[in-house]
Amino acid sequence: MTTVGPRPETAAASETFSSWSPATGTPVGTFPVHTAADVHATVERAQDAAQWWSSLGFTGRSERLAQWRKLFVHRQAQLIDLMRAETGKSLADARLEFVLALEHIAWAGKHARKVLRPQRRRAGLLMANQAATVEFQPLGVIGVIGPWNYPLLTPIGSIVYALAAGNAVVFKPSEHTPAVGRWLADTFAEVATEHPVFQTVTGFGPTGDALARSRVDKIAFTGSTATGKKIMAAAAEALTPLIIEAGGKDPLLVDADADVNAAAEATIWGAFTNAGQTCIGIERVYVHEQIYDEFVRKVTSLSRQIHAGEDYGPMTTPNQLDIVSTHITDALSQGGTALVGGADAVNDRYVQPTVLIDVPEDATAVQEETFGPTVTITKVADMDEAIRKANGTRYGLGAAVFSRARGVELARRLRTGMVSVNAPLSFAAIASLPYGGMGDSGFGRIHGEEGLREFTRAKSIARQRFAAPISLTTFQRSPRLDARVDAIIKLLYGR
Ligand code: NAD
Numbered sequence: 230m231t232t233v234g235p236r237p238e239t240a241a242a243s244e245t246f247s248s249w250s251p252a253t254g255t256p257v258g259t260f261p262v263h264t265a266a267d268v269h270a271t272v273e274r275a276q277d278a279a280q281w282w283s284s285l286g287f288t289g290r291s292e293r294l295a296q297w298r299k300l301f302v303h304r305q306a307q308l309i310d311l312m313r314a315e316t317g318k319s320l321a322d323a324r325l326e327f328v329l330a331l332e333h334i335a336w337a338g339k340h341a342r343k344v345l346r347p348q349r350r351r352a353g354l355l356m357a358n359q360a361a362t363v364e365f366q367p368l369g370v371i372g373v374i375g376p377w378n379y380p381l382l383t384p385i386g387s388i389v390y391a392l393a394a395g396n397a398v399v400f401k402p403s404e405h406t407p408a409v410g411r412w413l414a415d416t417f418a419e420v421a422t423e424h425p426v427f428q429t430v431t432g433f434g435p436t437g438d439a440l441a442r443s444r445v446d447k448i449a450f451t452g453s454t455a456t457g458k459k460i461m462a463a464a465a466e467a468l469t470p471l472i473i474e475a476g477g478k479d480p481l482l483v484d485a486d487a488d489v490n491a492a493a494e495a496t497i498w499g500a501f502t503n504a505g506q507t508c509i510g511i512e513r514v515y516v517h518e519q520i521y522d523e524f525v526r527k528v529t530s531l532s533r534q535i536h537a538g539e540d541y542g543p544m545t546t547p548n549q550l551d552i553v554s555t556h557i558t559d560a561l562s563q564g565g566t567a568l569v570g571g572a573d574a575v576n577d578r579y580v581q582p583t584v585l586i587d588v589p590e591d592a593t594a595v596q597e598e599t600f601g602p603t604v605t606i607t608k609v610a611d612m613d614e615a616i617r618k619a620n621g622t623r624y625g626l627g628a629a630v631f632s633r634a635r636g637v638e639l640a641r642r643l644r645t646g647m648v649s650v651n652a653p654l655s656f657a658a659i660a661s662l663p664y665g666g667m668g669d670s671g672f673g674r675i676h677g678e679e680g681l682r683e684f685t686r687a688k689s690i691a692r693q694r695f696a697a698p699i700s701l702t703t704f705q706r707s708p709r710l711d712a713r714v715d716a717i718i719k720l721l722y723g724r
Pocket of ligand 1: 374375376377378379383401402403404432433434435436437438439441451452453454455456457459460474475476477507508509598600626670
């Protein structure tokens with residue numbers, strides 16, 4: 230085993246890049262562009278560290294995670310400042326992200342033992358002489374690749390579950406938010422001084438690609454669907470398993486019996502929080518015709534009270550401004566109407582809230598991830614039509630349903646990984662619930678018990694307790710014994 234090597238940030242990379250504040254245009258920090266060789270060296274160090282970390286056991290690891298959690302609380306101002314500097318998000322958005330991240334650190338540290346301890350399994354009548362157990366062993370080193378929109382919460386949702394399960398982590402943060410990524414690894418190093426259990430590598434796509442091709446034991450990727458596909462192809466070369474948490478186009482359904490005020494409030498928060506740059510942000514609403522007019526009136530009036538630059542921050546990347554602008558223009562050119570905002574809602578940094586109605590279902594604003602503070606509202610004759618339309622995109626991440634009588638029933642019929650009923654995005658704040666999508670939104674689950682198990686290998690052990698009177702695993706089986714097995718099978722399963 231090696232002791233702590235040079236920090237990857239100070240290793241061989243000679244090229245550097247800077248992250249910038251999208252609100253002010255000033256630089257936040259300068260970071261190395263790690264090469265494939267740097268990434269491989271980092272993963273190698275992590276392999277040794279993983280053995281030490283795993284040997285600490287659940288108690289040792291949970292103590293370190295608790296120390297890290299406390300350090301988060303004591304230095305929250307510093308972390309929140311960095312998050313805001315690199316993304317431009319409002320203080321309210323940054324605080325919420327911080328609190329949710331803390332929940333996950335606490336939950337994973339506290340529950341890993343109970344979820345992952347060895348379990349006894351029934352061996353069955355034919356194998357009654359065996360003691361059957363399954364253990365959940367750590368995989369080794371997890372490569373985490375993260376996005377910029379929630380630079381703390383999204384990677385933490387993989388990192389702490391991987392760590393709590395006994396793995397080392399190599400994290401490649403987004404090129405837009407490397408300072409937050411480095412803060413995480415630096416602070417973890419303070420509570421695990423012995424070995425580099427959690428390291429960060431910085432750079433652009435090629436650095437992430439090198440991590441996907443390295444000898445990591447699993448990849449946990451959060452980002453766009455297009456990048457997810459590239460990473461899956463890269464990981465296929467070494468048959469490295471992966472989790473993909475990709476984009477979304479989340480719908481909100483409003484039934485005739487819904488609390489219209491609550492649904493309108495949820496729509497504007499779900500659509501505009503974090504400037505709409507939320508993978509589980511509400512981008513489409515389907516409303517029962519009986520309450521459509523009232524709902525649209527309320528959403529319009531509430532949206533007029535929300536202002537970019539006050540209630541939420543700028544778009545984090547210039548690229549995002551172009552996408553949002555294209556979606557709005559396309560919706561309007563296809564017959565849509567902007568009740569709030571519209572084409573001139575997009576300026577050089579900020580996008581004002583935009584509410585669109587009468588947008589055809591095949592417009593990009595309904596089919597593609599906009600990732601901005603815009604929302605489409607569509608009238609439906611009944612909830613069957615709402616479900617059909619909600620399920621009509623390639624994505625399948627989250628959704629929300631507002632209905633007094635049929636919330637859970639409608640939630641079950643949505644083709645998504647998660648649904649909140651009569652509240653916006655609530656599943657994401659419950660650490661015990663698995664998080665993830667289907668279709669173009671990806672696969673695999675982070676958070677909760679399922680999230681801990683994602684970062685383990687189920688190891689089955691069958692221990693013979695005594696020689697069996699009927700042994701099937703021998704060439705010495707007699708016709709008499711086979712006849713007896715036949716009789717037992719008929720008795721057990723043939724009736
Ligand atoms: P992105 O796909 O552009 O980048 C994500 C990460 O992948 C970055 O660190 C980037 O450097 C890296 N990367 C780029 N090319 C790569 C390659 N070829 N190989 C390996 N790594 C590579 O995504 P983004 O713009 O940073 O994030 C926004 C997207 O993330 C949105 O689509 C959003 O919906 C999604 N997202 C999903 C979730 C979720 O939980 N499902 C959460 C947050 C964000």
